[in-house]
Amino acid sequence: MSTQVSQIDEIKSTPWSGGKSPFNVEYGKMMMWFFLLSDAFTFSSLLIAYGALRFSSNSWPAADLIFQSVPGMVDHGAPLVFVGLMTFILIASSVTMVLAVEAGHRMARKEVAVWMIWTVIGGFTFLGCQALEWSHLHHEGFWWGSIPHELGEYFRHGEAPSATYTQQFANLFFTITGFHGFHVFSGVIINIIITINVMFGTYERRGSYLMIEKVGLYWHFVDLVWVFVFTFFYLV
Amino acid sequence: MSSEPTSVHHEEHGDTMTKKKILQVLAILVAITAVEFFIALVLVPKGTMPLHIANPIYIVLTLAKAFYIVAYFMHLKFEKIGLVLSIIVPVLFIIGLILVLTNESHYWTDFIR
Numbered sequence: 001m002s003t004q005v006s007q008i009d010e011i012k013s014t015p016w017s018g019g020k021s022p023f024n025v026e027y028g029k030m031m032m033w034f035f036l037l038s039d040a041f042t043f044s045s046l047l048i049a050y051g052a053l054r055f056s057s058n059s060w061p062a063a064d065l066i067f068q069s070v071p072g073m074v075d076h077g078a079p080l081v082f083v084g085l086m087t088f089i090l091i092a093s094s095v096t097m098v099l100a101v102e103a104g105h106r107m108a109r110k111e112v113a114v115w116m117i118w119t120v121i122g123g124f125t126f127l128g129c130q131a132l133e134w135s136h137l138h139h140e141g142f143w144w145g146s147i148p149h150e151l152g153e154y155f156r157h158g159e160a161p162s163a164t165y166t167q168q169f170a171n172l173f174f175t176i177t178g179f180h181g182f183h184v185f186s187g188v189i190i191n192i193i194i195t196i197n198v199m200f201g202t203y204e205r206r207g208s209y210l211m212i213e214k215v216g217l218y219w220h221f222v223d224l225v226w227v228f229v230f231t232f233f234y235l236v
Numbered sequence: 237m238s239s240e241p242t243s244v245h246h247e248e249h250g251d252t253m254t255k256k257k258i259l260q261v262l263a264i265l266v267a268i269t270a271v272e273f274f275i276a277l278v279l280v281p282k283g284t285m286p287l288h289i290a291n292p293i294y295i296v297l298t299l300a301k302a303f304y305i306v307a308y309f310m311h312l313k314f315e316k317i318g319l320v321l322s323i324i325v326p327v328l329f330i331i332g333l334i335l336v337l338t339n340e341s342h343y344w345t346d347f348i349r
Contacts, residue, residue, distance in 0.1 A: 015318070022318040033323055044330045052337040056344035064276065084273055088266070095262045098309050102253055213311070220309045224302055231298040235276050236291050 032214045036221045039183075043225050046179065047232055050172045059159035061169050063234045066154050071132040083234050086129045087226065090184075093122025094223040097216045104209025109198060112209060116195040119219065123188035130181050134174070142170045173233060180229055183222045190215050252314060261308045268297050 015022035023030055054060055064079035071082065100115035141148030147170055148154075151161035194215050203209045272294060279285040307313035312320055 022316065023322070024316045025319060030319070033319065037323055037326055040327060041330070044333065048330075048333050048337050051334070052341035052344075055338050056341040058345065064281075080273065080276060084269070087269055091262070091265050091269070094305070094309055095258060098253060098258050099255070102255060102258065105252065217310055220305055223309075224305045227298055227301045227305065231272070231294050235272055235294045 026210055029210065029214050029217070032217045036217060039221065040225075043176075043179070043228070046172075046176050047228060050176060050232065053168050053172065057162070057165045057168070059155060059162050059165060061151075061154040061166050062156050063236075065156070066137075067133075067234060069136050071136055080234055082129065082133065083230065086126055086133075087230050089122055089126050089129065090223050090226050093119050093126065094220055096122060097219045101209075101212050101216045104203070104212040107204070107209065109201065109204050112203075112212060113195060113198045116191060116198060116212070120188055120191050120195060123184055123191060123219075127181060127184055127188065130177065130184075134177075137170075137173075142173070144171055144174050146170070176229060176233070180222070180225055183225065187215075187219050187222050190218065253308060253311065257308065261304050264304055265301055268301050272297055 013019040025033075067083055068077060068079050069075050069082065070078050070085075096115045096118040100112050100119060103111035103115060137143075145167070147163060147166045151163065151166050154166065155161045194211060197203060197211070198209075203211055275285060275290050275293060280287060280290050312323065
C-alpha cells in the first residue's frame with residue numbers, strides 16, 4: 001500500500017460517492033429492510049383489496065357479532081376478547097425480542113437465549129390461538145367458499161344480510177390472517193434456528209449478535225402487520 | 237458478517253434502546269390497544285360514539301402504534317437518514333393505491349350483488 005493519497009481516493013471518501021455506506025448498516029440487515037418493504041407491499045395489496053371490496057358493499061358482517069367466543073371458556077357473548085388476548089401475546093413476544101436484541105448488545109449469551117425462548121413460546125401461543133379461532137369459525141360454517149346458512153346474527157340491525165358479502169368476508173379473512181399466520185410460522189422457525197445458534201455460541205464466536213437484530217426486524221414486522229390486520233378486520 | 241463493520245455500526249449508535257425505554261414503548265402500545273378496545277366495546281355499542289367517528293380514530297391509533305413499533309422496536313429512528321428515507325418514501329406509494337382503489341370501488345357497487 002502506498003502512503004500517498006491520490007485525488008481519486010479523496011473523492012471516494014464521502015458517503016454518497018462510494019467511500020463508505022450512506023446507510024451505515026450491515027449488508028444483511030439492509031437487505032432484511034428491503035425484503036420487509038416488499039412484504040409490506042404484498043400485505044397492503046391484500047388489505048387494500050379487502051378495503052375496496054368492503055367499500056363497494058352496502059352491508060358487511062360486523063366483527064363484534066362474528067368473533068364472540070373464547071375457545072374453551074365461552075361460546076358466545078364475549079366479543080373481541082380472544083383477539084385482544086392474541087394481540088397482547090404478539091406485542092409481548094415483540095417485547096421479548098427487543099430484550100433479546102438489547103442483551104445481544106451486551107454480549108450476554110444466556111440472557112439472549114432466555115428472551116429468544118420466550119419469543120418462540122409467544123409465537124407458538126399466537127399460532128395456537130389462531131388455530132382455535134380458525135376452527136371455531138370453521139365449525140360455524142365459514143371457510144374459503146362456504147358460509148353458514150343463517151346469516152342474520154352476523155349483521156347489525158338495519159343492514160340486509162347478504163350471502164355475497166359474507167362470502168367475501170370469509171375468503172378475505174382466511175386469506176389475510178392465513179398469510180399473516182404463515183409469516184408468524186416462518187418467523188417462529190427462524191427464531192428457533194437462531195436460538196439454537198445462540199445456545200451453541202455461534203454469535204459469541206462471531207463477536208456480534210447482529211443476527212438477532214435481523215430476525216428481530218422480521219419478527220417486529222409480523223407484529224406490525226398484525227396491528228393493521230387487527231384494526232381492519234376486528235375494529236373497523 | 238465479519239466483526240469489523242459491526243463494530244463501526246455500534247460506535248455510531250450512541251442513542252439506542254435501553255430496558256427502560258423498551259418498557260415505556262410496551263406501555264404505550266398496550267395503552268393504545270386498551271383505548272381501541274374501550275371504543276369498540278363500550279363507546280360504540282352504547283351509542284356514545286358513532287362509527288363514522290370511531291373508524292378514523294382507530295386508523296390514527298393504528299398508525300401511532302405502527303410508528304412506535306417501527307421507530308423503536310425496529311430501531312429505525314436511530315438509523316441514518318438515508319436508510320430511513322429509502323424505507324419510508326416507497327411506503328408512501330401505498331397511499332396512492334389506497335386512494336385509487338377506494339375511489340374505484342364506488343363504481344363496483346352496481347354490478348357486484
